[in-house]
Amino acid sequence: MTQQIPVLRVCISCRKTYDRKDLLKITKDYKQGIMLQKGMGRSAYICKSKKCYSDSKIKKKLQKALKTILEPEFVEIFEKEITSYNNYPH
Numbered sequence: 323m324t325q326q327i328p329v330l331r332v333c334i335s336c337r338k339t340y341d342r343k344d345l346l347k348i349t350k351d352y353k354q355g356i357m358l359q360k361g362m363g364r365s366a367y368i369c370k371s372k373k374c375y376s377d378s379k380i381k382k383k384l385q386k387a388l389k390t391i392l393e394p395e396f397v398e399i400f401e402k403e404i405t406s407y408n409n410y411p412h
């Protein structure tokens with residue numbers, strides 16, 4: 323019997339460790355730019371805690387973690403994605 327070992331990642335806001343599948347992944351893809359939940363490159367993770375995703379500094383933290391400037395278009399998509407988290411049953 324093989325045991326599933328969860329991949330753990332740290333939330334960029336609260337710095338707590340979570341199972342990767344419980345986090346929103348933002349990747350700076352080396353070809354396609356900023357992507358959500360996919361892409362290859364430098365990645366940052368945010369947990370589903372309201373305190374983290376509604377953090378007013380989250381964009382700054384994200385930009386620092388990804389070492390990039392986020393386009394307003396992306397910020398809009400990102401905010402939609404992250405607020406829809408609220409609708410998921412926990």
Ligand SMILES: [Zn+2]
Nearest residue numbers: 333336369374
């Ligand atoms: Zn968090």
